Amino acid sequence: MTAASLIAGILFGSIGFVAFVYGKKQSSLKALLIGVLLMVYPYFIPNVIALYAIGVVLTVCLFIFPE
Secondary structure (H helix, E strand, C coil): CCHHHHHHHHHHHHHHHHHHHHHHHHCCHHHHHHHHHHHHHHHCCCCHHHHHHHHHHHHHHHHHCCC
């Protein structure tokens, strides 16, 4: 585990936690699922570039696709 992957895990895990809590309070299934994905996926992706790319795509999906 490198410093870059650790930072990505903390960053996207934090965004995922906020999205999860928001989705739970607003009953938004999209935000809830993306939040869970953002919290879990860093454990399974060993490539740092892929880690950041997937995190950015999932984070952008929170804002681009409306309910």
